Amino acid sequence: MNSSTPSPAISVNWEGETIIVSNVERNLPALSTGDDRGEVVAAGASNPMTSLPVDAWHAVARAMVTPAAVAAQLRQSKNAPGGLLQEEHVEGATLRSVLSRAWLLELFPGIQPRTGMEVMETSDPRVEGVTESGHPSTLLRYTYKTLEDLKSHVWQTIQSTLILNNYTPSILSRKVTRALIAHPVEFAFEDGTESIYALVVRDGITRLASAWKVLAGPGMSVDDAATAAVNALLGTVPVKKAGDKPLTQRMAASREARRRTLATEFANDWVGVQPGVRAIQVAQTCAVPVQVTVGVQRHMSGPALAAEDLFDDAMRSILASVHLEFKEWDSFAQNVEVATRALKRVIQLGLGGWDKDDLQVVYGLAVGRTPAEDLPKEYGNNEIPGTDLWRAVYLVHALTHQGLYEPLKEQSKAIKGERRMSEKGFGGLLAPIVDLPWRSAKRDVIKQARNAWANGGVLAKDLLASVWEPVPTTDFTTLVEPARQGDVNARFTLAVAGGTALIADKLLTRNVGSALMAPKDKGGVPFRADVNDVVGGLAQADNELGLWTLALAAQRFEAVRLPQNSATTRQLTRKQGTAVESNDYVHVLVDLQASDRVARDVAGKPIPLTQWDVVWASDEPRANSEMARRARSSSPVPLSPAPAISSQQSAADEPGNEENSEEGPSAEVGTAAESSAPRPLAQRAADERRVLKESLGDARHALDELIKLESEHTGWPPLFTLDDLKPMHAVAQDIKHELYQRLKAAEERQSQEDEAALEEEANDGNEDS
Numbered sequence: 001m002n003s004s005t006p007s008p009a010i011s012v013n014w015e016g017e018t019i020i021v022s023n024v025e026r027n028l029p030a031l032s033t034g035d036d037r038g039e040v041v042a043a044g045a046s047n048p049m050t051s052l053p054v055d056a057w058h059a060v061a062r063a064m065v066t067p068a069a070v071a072a073q074l075r076q077s078k079n080a081p082g083g084l085l086q087e088e089h090v091e092g093a094t095l096r097s098v099l100s101r102a103w104l105l106e107l108f109p110g111i112q113p114r115t116g117m118e119v120m121e122t123s124d125p126r127v128e129g130v131t132e133s134g135h136p137s138t139l140l141r142y143t144y145k146t147l148e149d150l151k152s153h154v155w156q157t158i159q160s161t162l163i164l165n166n167y168t169p170s171i172l173s174r175k176v177t178r179a180l181i182a183h184p185v186e187f188a189f190e191d192g193t194e195s196i197y198a199l200v201v202r203d204g205i206t207r208l209a210s211a212w213k214v215l216a217g218p219g220m221s222v223d224d225a226a227t228a229a230v231n232a233l234l235g236t237v238p239v240k241k242a243g244d245k246p247l248t249q250r251m252a253a254s255r256e257a258r259r260r261t262l263a264t265e266f267a268n269d270w271v272g273v274q275p276g277v278r279a280i281q282v283a284q285t286c287a288v289p290v291q292v293t294v295g296v297q298r299h300m301s302g303p304a305l306a307a308e309d310l311f312d313d314a315m316r317s318i319l320a321s322v323h324l325e326f327k328e329w330d331s332f333a334q335n336v337e338v339a340t341r342a343l344k345r346v347i348q349l350g351l352g353g354w355d356k357d358d359l360q361v362v363y364g365l366a367v368g369r370t371p372a373e374d375l376p377k378e379y380g381n382n383e384i385p386g387t388d389l390w391r392a393v394y395l396v397h398a399l400t401h402q403g404l405y406e407p408l409k410e411q412s413k414a415i416k417g418e419r420r421m422s423e424k425g426f427g428g429l430l431a432p433i434v435d436l437p438w439r440s441a442k443r444d445v446i447k448q449a450r451n452a453w454a455n456g457g458v459l460a461k462d463l464l465a466s467v468w469e470p471v472p473t474t475d476f477t478t479l480v481e482p483a484r485q486g487d488v489n490a491r492f493t494l495a496v497a498g499g500t501a502l503i504a505d506k507l508l509t510r511n512v513g514s515a516l517m518a519p520k521d522k523g524g525v526p527f528r529a530d531v532n533d534v535v536g537g538l539a540q541a542d543n544e545l546g547l548w549t550l551a552l553a554a555q556r557f558e559a560v561r562l563p564q565n566s567a568t569t570r571q572l573t574r575k576q577g578t579a580v581e582s583n584d585y586v587h588v589l590v591d592l593q594a595s596d597r598v599a600r601d602v603a604g605k606p607i608p609l610t611q612w613d614v615v616w617a618s619d620e621p622r623a624n625s626e627m628a629r630r631a632r633s634s635s636p637v638p639l640s641p642a643p644a645i646s647s648q649q650s651a652a653d654e655p656g657n658e659e660n661s662e663e664g665p666s667a668e669v670g671t672a673a674e675s676s677a678p679r680p681l682a683q684r685a686a687d688e689r690r691v692l693k694e695s696l697g698d699a700r701h702a703l704d705e706l707i708k709l710e711s712e713h714t715g716w717p718p719l720f721t722l723d724d725l726k727p728m729h730a731v732a733q734d735i736k737h738e739l740y741q742r743l744k745a746a747e748e749r750q751s752q753e754d755e756a757a758l759e760e761e762a763n764d765g766n767e768d769s
Contacts, residue, residue: 037061043074056184063106105570129308159226180204342411388437428454444448444536455510457530458499498550501557537618659690
């Protein structure tokens with residue numbers, strides 16, 4: 001099965017597009033033998049510039065299409081003691097890699113930063129570095145709860161990646177042409193399942209996912225491609241029996257069997273001069289170019305990172321150099337990457353004067369490794385409530401501490417290659433770290449919340465300039481009086497907790513000029529101010545209204561849902577299946593004369609808080625001055641009139657027409673049983689009408705079920721993609737048009753018949769007379 005001369009260019013009809021395939025090779029690469037793979041393991045283990053456990057070397061060897069060429073790169077020689085490995089120098093380390101081609105079926109997708117800050121159903125694994133004899137290794141350990149979690153994560157990564165982007169036409173035409181960056185990984189499991197060793201792709205995940213889309217075939221959805229990948233990479237393996245090989249070897253055997261099956265499919269589909277579509281799919285995707293990192297060496301002058309952290313930091317440095325400068329990730333993905341790497345560097349460099357163990361607790365909270373319920377244990381204080389809001393308080397306290405704030409900014413600037421970073425820039429880094437626990441439940445307002453953090457968040461100027469400690473309590477209202485007396489610990493605990501709650505629930509959004517012109521109940525504000533200035537104003541010792549606003553917001557905060565007043569009434573009513581009236585979670589307006597400080601209407605119901613009220617409470621004198629100025633103007637801004645809505649906006653807010661929502665073409669069915677004589681046309685038409693009604697009913701039911709799922713959905717990946725909606729909408733529109741034309745014709749016929757009947761009755765009456 002050696003490669004031969006490529007065939008001439010071939011035209012392939014792929015999902016309605018003609019693609020020119022220019023380099024399909026007549027034969028697939030030969031499968032390697034155990035002896036071939038053994039050469040890689042032996043050469044790698046004896047190379048002083050590499051440091052991997054034997055299981056990891058076997059994973060490298062299994063993945064290589066030409067193990068002999070890889071072994072040659074690893075072998076030492078008199079002139080090259082480290083072999084012919086490619087070297088890359090980053091801050092703190094040198095990475096060494098082999099260049100070759102790898103089997104698609106041996107490459108697992110790593111964590112996808114492009115979707116890492118989205119709301120995902122399956123969480124990313126816990127990532128830990130692995131050392132070999134005390135030295136840094138290029139093996140990372142990804143720990144999942146169960147094997148099923150790994151399968152779900154692989155499926156989710158491929159599916160969501162393809163929704164963002166895919167290179168299917170390019171790969172079908174020219175294969176994957178640029179090398180993927182990969183390294184060995186150990187998949188470990190908390191439930192005791194045996195570890196699995198493989199290669200994980202860190203850069204080029206979109207190319208990898210697109211190759212799976214090509215292999216899945218034309219007409220297959222991104223869901224189908226993800227399912228095919230999971231089945232091939234982690235196919236069903238029988239329960240281990242006595243004497244069986246380890247799970248990692250049994251799964252490797254399953255993947256090799258799948259490669260043999262693909263080779264058979266390739267051969268069967270290329271029996272003539274030109275290959276069939278299936279043969280082209282297999283040929284273009286079976287192997288991809290890779291750069292596999294197998295060695296890491298510390299620089300003596302680099303950051304003093306722990307051995308287990310060195311490789312991951314170096315690898316992330318390479319990825320960041322590409323995706324922070326050139327092929328950029330979105331800002332939130334960049335922010336969490338920069339913030340967590342900066343914190344890790346501060347820990348390992350011993351900056352800020354904090355105890356390293358305490359900072360490890362902060363790091364665990366930041367990356368989600370330490371759950372909020374562990375706060376009392378981790379901080380050695382049982383008075384700390386183990387809630388998500390208190391997690392935010394302790395995180396913000398630590399990351400803005402005077403000893404850490406400047407070092408974190410310095411490291412963040414170094415990672416991003418920037419010369420300065422403002423309080424707002426630092427707030428943007430904190431956003432996706434703080435919202436980790438509730439980004440799923442509050443997905444509808446998560447972007448506005450992150451923008452508010454990027455507008456300063458809770459980083460009030462006096463908070464950043466002060467030394468303070470959180471004051472644990474189960475009742476935030478008990479902190480109001482100490483705060484009024486000037487207790488900075490109480491003041492800033494309220495500022496961070498209450499400010500975070502208001503931002504998370506969209507009652508405090510970024511400073512935009514359009515908010516000045518908006519009515520009160522539509523997010524309007526009495527004056528413009530940055531978010532951190534509003535929070536700072538609310539937390540002033542002489543601002544009783546502001547302190548109570550913060551305290552009540554923090555006390556009422558729920559991480560698992562949105563309150564009634566987090567969005568406009570129109571937005572809430574558009575959410576199908578949402579019972580607004582039954583939602584008893586609401587942030588309330590403050591009345592300093594009430595015993596519980598909650599303002600109520602004439603019926604005794606708490607009055608919902610608005611962003612107008614929040615901004616007003618932050619600086620009442622300024623708000624009153626602004627209102628007086630507006631009153632003197634010729635066209636004052638009304639506080640709460642019914643908003644003017646254009647016809648276009650109104651149409652956009654209308655629920656979708658049911659006729660437009662029904663999806664799916666009518667099915668074509670034959671007769672129930674074969675017969676020598678055809679059934680009467682009227683009977684066949686009755687069957688087809690029944691099928692059409694049932695199919696439309698099924699489509700309506702499926703759409704209703706998807707709408708129900710939408711209320712539970714984590715936000716990413718979307719339940720409908722553009723590729724899904726376009727063909728379904730086209731079919732639905734065609735059906736609607738056809739039915740409407742027939743309805744119109746039927747109504748006209750009925751109208752004509754009715755007119756004829758009336759005319760006939762009139763004629764009969766004339767004859768009778």
